[in-house]
Amino acid sequence: MKHYTFFFSRNIALFCGFMMSVYSFAATPVTTVAWNGYSGAVSFTFDDGLGSQITNLKPMLDQMDDVHVTLFVTGAYAFNQNKTGFAALAKAGHELGNHSASHPYLTQGANLATEVTGFIQTIKNVDPVVEVTTFVTPYCSSNDNVKNEVNKNHFMLRNCGGQGLFSWGQEPDWMNMDSHYWQGNLATSTGHLNSAAGGKWHVHLSHGVGGDWDIISTNDLKSLIQTARDKKLWMGSYSEVGAYYRAHFTMDKAQSTATSDGFKVTWTSPHSAMPKSVPLRVKIDVSSVGSGAVVEQKGKVISPESDGSYIIEFMALELDVKKSGSQPSSSTSVPESSSSTGITSSASAQSPFSGSPIAIPGTLEMEDYDLGGADEAYFDSDDVNEGAADATTPYRNDGVDVGGNAGENAVVGWTAAGEWLEYTVNVLSTGIFEFTAYVATSQDGSTFHIEIDGTDVSGEVAVPNSGDWNEYTTVKGTTQSISAGSHILRFAIDQPSFNIDKIEFVASGTHKVNQNLNYQTTGMVKYEIFDLKGHLLMQKNSMNQNVNQVWKNMNKSLSNGTYLIRYSENGKKYKTQKVYKTSL
Numbered sequence: 300m301k302h303y304t305f306f307f308s309r310n311i312a313l314f315c316g317f318m319m320s321v322y323s324f325a326a327t328p329v330t331t332v333a334w335n336g337y338s339g340a341v342s343f344t345f346d347d348g349l350g351s352q353i354t355n356l357k358p359m360l361d362q363m364d365d366v367h368v369t370l371f372v373t374g375a376y377a378f379n380q381n382k383t384g385f386a387a388l389a390k391a392g393h394e395l396g397n398h399s400a401s402h403p404y405l406t407q408g409a410n411l412a413t414e415v416t417g418f419i420q421t422i423k424n425v426d427p428v429v430e431v432t433t434f435v436t437p438y439c440s441s442n443d444n445v446k447n448e449v450n451k452n453h454f455m456l457r458n459c460g461g462q463g464l465f466s467w468g469q470e471p472d473w474m475n476m477d478s479h480y481w482q483g484n485l486a487t488s489t490g491h492l493n494s495a496a497g498g499k500w501h502v503h504l505s506h507g508v509g510g511d512w513d514i515i516s517t518n519d520l521k522s523l524i525q526t527a528r529d530k531k532l533w534m535g536s537y538s539e540v541g542a543y544y545r546a547h548f549t550m551d552k553a554q555s556t557a558t559s560d561g562f563k564v565t566w567t568s569p570h571s572a573m574p575k576s577v578p579l580r581v582k583i584d585v586s587s588v589g590s591g592a593v594v595e596q597k598g599k600v601i602s603p604e605s606d607g608s609y610i611i612e613f614m615a616l617e618l619d620v621k622k623s624g625s626q627p628s629s630s631t632s633v634p635e636s637s638s639s640t641g642i643t644s645s646a647s648a649q650s651p652f653s654g655s656p657i658a659i660p661g662t663l664e665m666e667d668y669d670l671g672g673a674d675e676a677y678f679d680s681d682d683v684n685e686g687a688a689d690a691t692t693p694y695r696n697d698g699v700d701v702g703g704n705a706g707e708n709a710v711v712g713w714t715a716a717g718e719w720l721e722y723t724v725n726v727l728s729t730g731i732f733e734f735t736a737y738v739a740t741s742q743d744g745s746t747f748h749i750e751i752d753g754t755d756v757s758g759e760v761a762v763p764n765s766g767d768w769n770e771y772t773t774v775k776g777t778t779q780s781i782s783a784g785s786h787i788l789r790f791a792i793d794q795p796s797f798n799i800d801k802i803e804f805v806a807s808g809t810h811k812v813n814q815n816l817n818y819q820t821t822g823m824v825k826y827e828i829f830d831l832k833g834h835l836l837m838q839k840n841s842m843n844q845n846v847n848q849v850w851k852n853m854n855k856s857l858s859n860g861t862y863l864i865r866y867s868e869n870g871k872k873y874k875t876q877k878v879y880k881t882s883l
C-alpha cells in the first residue's frame with residue numbers, strides 16, 4: 300500500500316491521455332489501399348462460353364494460381380456442352396459471369412427479364428460455389444432499359460469499345476463499364492498493362508483461346524500474363540477487382556462514432572448484388588485510441604499485416620477499434636462509474652508494455668508484463684522492486700522484482716508462491732504451442748504454470764535446479780489449444796525461488812502435411828508463411844484452395860527447412876499446419 304499514491308497519479312495520467320483522444324478521433328479513419336496493394340490491376344475476361352476456353356484456356360490457368368479470370372457465359376453457344384469444365388474453373392476461383400440466355404441484341408425487343416435475370420440460375424446450377432454478380436451485354440449493345448434490368452441483380456455491367464482503363468479515385472458508371480476488345484494487337488494490350496501499372500485497373504476482353512472466334516493465341520495470352528506479373532499487377536477476376544474498387548468508394552467515406560473504449564465504423568453495401576465476401580486491405584487511423592489498439596469485426600480480432608494494413612471483410616459492414624485489454628464487443632460492457640472528481644476507476648488501465656500485444660508464436664520477455672499496476676497487471680507479495688537495488692537504472696518502476704538495468708538482459712526474480720504477472724498476447728492462429736522457459740535457481744522444488752484468460756493451459760511446470768542463480772537452463776512444456784486472437788496470459792508462480800528470463804512459444808504441428816481444405820463457401824483465401832518462431836515471411840491472397848499447390852508455389856524463394864503455413868477462409872477461420880521445404 301505504500302506505493303498507492305504513485306499508482307494513483309499514473310492512472311490519472313493515463314486517463315487524461317484517453318480523454319483527450321476521445322475528442323480528436325478521425326471521422327473517417329479507414330482508407331482502402333489502392334488495388335489491394337499492387338501497382339494496379341488487370342482482369343482478363345473471356346466472353347461467350349466457348350469450347351476453346353475449356354480445351355485451351357483451362358489447362359493454362361490450372362498451372363497459374365496467381366491469375367483469376369472471368370468467363371462470361373451465354374446459353375447460345377457451347378456453355379451447355381461444357382458445364383463440367385466451367386464448374387471446375389469456378390471451383391478453382393475463376394468467375395462465371397452472365398452474358399444472357401441467348402445472346403441477342405438486348406436493345407432490339409429482347410425479353411430482358413428472360414435474357415438477363417432468367418439466366419442467372421442456369422449459371423448457378425453448374426456448381427454451388429457459383430455467385431453471379433456481373434453482366435456483359437451481347438454486342439456491347441445497351442440502353443437504360445437494359446441497365447435497369449441488369450442493375451436488379453448485378454453490381455457491374457461491362458461493355459466494350461475503349462481502352463478499358465479505370466482510375467482509383469474516380470467513380471465510374473457501374474452500369475456502363477468499358478473494356479478493351481482484343482484485336483490481335485499484342486503491343487496495344489501490353490501498353491494498357493503498362494498504363495495499369497501506374498495505379499489503374501485494365502479490363503481486357505477476348506473470346507476464343509487458340510480456337511473458336513475473335514481468337515487470342517495461348518502464346519499472346521501467356522505474354523500478357525507475364526507482363527502483368529512483371530509489372531506487379533493484381534490479376535483478379537472482374538467481380539473480385541470490381542467489388543474491391545466499388546467498395547472503396549463506400550469504405551473511405553464511412554463515418555466513425557466514439558465508443559466508451561475507442562470508436563466504431565459502420566457502412567452500408569453499395570449494391571445488393573455485391574459478392575458475399577469482399578476482403579479489403581485498409582489502413583486504419585488508430586492514433587486516437589493509442590498504440591496497441593485492437594481492430595475487431597463482429598467480435599473477431601483482425602491482426603495487422605506486416606506493413607501495418609488490415610485485411611477486413613467489407614461485407615461485415617462494421618468494425619470496432621478499441622483499447623487493447625477491452626472486453627470483446629460480444630460481452631456486456633458496464634460503464635465505469637465516475638467519482639466526484641471525474642476520475643474513473645483504473646479497471647481499464649491494463650495494456651501491453653510495448654504498446655502492442657505480444658505475438659504468439661513469439662517470445663515473452665518476463666520483464667515486459669503489462670502496464671496497469673499492482674493487482675491489475677501483476678501481483679507481487681511486496682511493493683518493493685527487490686531487483687532495483689542491483690540496477691543503476693531499473694527496467695521497470697513498480698513493485699515487481701526485475702533485476703538488471705534498462706536495456707540490458709532484465710529478468711524477473713525474487714519469486715514467491717502466489718505471485719503472478721500478466722501479458723496481453725495476440726495468438727496468431729488457434730493451436731497447441733510448445734514453450735521453452737529460460738530459468739535459473741540453486742534450489743529444488745520451484746514450479747509455475749501458465750493461464751490463458753483464467754484457464755490453466757500448461758499444467759504444473761517443474762523448474763530444474765541449475766546450480767546457481769545466474770546459471771540459466773531451459774525447461775520445456777506444451778500448452779492446451781489456444782484460440783486465435785487477443786488474450787491475457789498469466790504467468791503464475793506456484794512454488795518459489797527461481798529467476799526467469801523469458802518464455803519462447805512455437806506452434807506445435809497439429810495438422811497433417813498435404814491436408815487439403817474442403818471449403819464450404821467461396822472466397823479469397825489468405826495464405827501466410829511463418830518461420831517456427833512466428834516471423835511472417837510472406838503472404839498472398841489466392842482463390843486456390845489446394846494448400847499443397849499454393850505452398851509449392853510460394854516456397855520457391857525459401858531455403859530448405861520447416862515452416863508454418865496459415866490460411867484463412869474469407870478472413871474468418873484460420874488453420875495452421877507445418878510444412879517442409881526439401882530439395883526432393
Ligand SMILES: [Zn+2]
Nearest residue numbers: 346347437438
Ligand atoms: Zn458475346
